[in-house]
Amino acid sequence: MGNEIPGAVAQDRNRLAVKAATVVLLFVAVGMALHLKEGKGQAGSDSAASAEVSNSAALPPSGHEASAPSAAAATVLPRLVDLGAGKCIPCKMMAPILAQLKEDFAGRFEVQFIDVWENPDAGEDYGIQIIPTQIFYDTAGKEQFRHEGFFSREDILAQWMKLGVELGDGEPLEFSRLEPAAPDTRAKDSICYMCDGDIDPKTRAILKTEKGDVAFCSPHCYFIAYSSMVDNKPAVESVAVTDWSAGTPVAAASASFVYGVGVDNRPTIKAFGDAAVATAEQQTAGGNVLEWAALQSKELATSCGFCDRAVYPEDACAVKVEGLNTRGCCTMCALGVAARMQKDIHVAAKDALTGDAIATETLEGHVALLDPPSAVAWAGTTKDAEGKLVSTGCFKQAFFVNEANLRTWVDAHPTATGRMITIEQALAEKMKLTPQQISKACKIGECAPK
Ligand SMILES: [Zn+2]
Ligand SMILES: [Zn+2]
Structure with a gap:
């Protein structure tokens, strides 16, 4: 089997993920159907968490395009309907969020909670x-x-903004830029697939795939991508690197690396087609001369404690867990x-500017x-093909x-898109992930690198 480009691998994985999710949804749906049949006793006393949120079971829109005069008269504001139940865990997590949104954005959009165990027809x-399902009208x-x-x-809130709803003063995203301030005018083959940085012609690495060449700024970025691929890992035969002295492509399998x-x-990694030239470089510049396999094990030696991707300790953000x-x-x-x-x-991070x-x-x-x-x-964010906000x-x-x-920093990076969020929000975005989502985190394609 030949190599696919990482994006294609990711698509396969996404399809698998969709399948897996569908199975889960079916189970949940079956569970919900059971609850719906078991009826009203289920919701009962535990719906206090959602008490602050409107609990009225308004008439659902017919065919999801309500145009009945009564509905139109009542909905002068955009409306968010959350269908859930008092006892479902994600629904419980939604309840305080909905209550706060209702308060913060009164006059901007309406928030309505419908308990489908209390209102089985809904x-x-x-x-x-x-459940829960949120519908934006x-x-x-x-x-x-x-x-x-x-x-x-x-x-x-990001969804409301995408739908063009003015959020006004309650808007907590005090600063965001979801369209680049200036277009990225670089030639595509001069941009690293992994880090989006400029490719130095002296260190370029190429992964040959059935769908064309994928370019990296260096063997290091290639190995980051390699560590992000779960299966169908490319063989060394499909990798070319650049001879440091000649500037010409050379097969990674036969190259020597300083x-x-x-x-x-x-x-730093310098590739040479001629082992003698590599040794000469090593004698003047220092370092070790390695073949591809040894280089690979060095490059993969340190990985991210969250996503398992290869990383240089010098580039990483230090984390302490129980010492x-x-x-x-x-x-x-x-x-x-x-x-x-x-x-x-305990996270020891550095300000990206200073x-x-x-x-x-x-x-x-x-x-x-x-x-x-302070x-x-x-949060580096962009819109995918469907307009959904995804990590960059x-x-x-x-x-x-x-x-x-x-x-x-954002002013100095006109092509950067994203949102300013609090560290607490950034943590919350991770804490809400399921173990299954975490196991797929940062795998190629998910963050949509170029
Ligand atoms: Zn790169
Ligand atoms: Zn990571």
């Missing part, structure tokens, strides 16, 4: 498969979007260690200590000691 009327009562499962405050140390103590050291390949991954290990962690220290300690999935308290996170990957996430530094 599930069918709204055509939902699982425009002012005409027309369904604009629906989401299944837990949906965070951030995601809900593995040295550059600025900031980061490893043991691990690391995140980015600041978001560092927080993700708390979710993956279900333990309290390098100033930012310390975070977590306690039971929340930020217990943040130093400095620190904020930039580990290379585009950053922490800053304050909002001013973040804005300065």
Whole structure:
């Protein structure tokens, strides 16, 4: 079997994920159907969590495009309908979020909770498969979007913004940029597939695939991509590197590599087609001469404690878990260690603009200590083909000691897109992930690198 480009691998994985999710949905649907039949006793006393949220079972829109005069008259505001139940765990997690949204965005959009155990017909009327399901309606009562499962405050607000709803003063995303300030005008083959950085013609690495060549800025970025591929890992025969002295492509399998140390103590990799030239370089510049297999084991020796991707310790964000050291390949991954290990962690991050220290300690999935308290996170985000907000990957996430530094950094990176969020929000986005989602985190395609 030949190699596919990583994106194609990811698509296969996504299909698998969709299949797996479908199986889960079916189970949930069966469970819900049972509950619906068992009837009203199920909801009962435990619906207190959702008591603050409107609990009225308004008439569902017919065919999800309500145009009945009564509905139109009542819905001058856009409306969010959450269908759930008092006892379902993600529904319980939604309840305080919905209550707060209702308060913060009164006059901007309506929030309505429907308990499908108390109102068994509602599930069918709204055509939902699982609970919770959130449905976004425009002012005409027309369904604009629906989401299944837990949906965070951030995601809900981002969805409203995407639908063009003015969120006004309650808008907590004080700063975001979802369209680049300037287009990326670089030639596609000069951009690293993995890190999006410029490719130095002296260190370019190429993965040959059935769908064309994938270019990396260096063998290091190739190995990061390699560590992100779960199966169908490419063979060395499909990798070409660049001869450092001649600037010409050479098969990775037959190349010799001088593995040295550059600025900031980061490893450097120089490839040579001729072993004698590699040895000569090593004698003047220092380092070790390695063949591909030894280079690979060195490159894969250190990995992210959240997503398992290869990372140089010098590039990583340090994490301590019960006195043991691990690391995140980015600041978001560092927080993700708390979710993956279900333990309290200490993260030592650096401001992406100034390098100033930012310390975070977590306690039971929340930020217990943040130093400095003004620190904020930039969540690198873009829209996928369907307009859904997705991460732009580990290379585009950053922490800053304050909002001013973040804005300065964003101004200096006109192609960067994303949102400013609190460190607590960044942690919450990781803590809500299921073990299954964590096991797939950062695998190629998920963060949609170029
Ligand atoms: Zn790169
Ligand atoms: Zn990672």
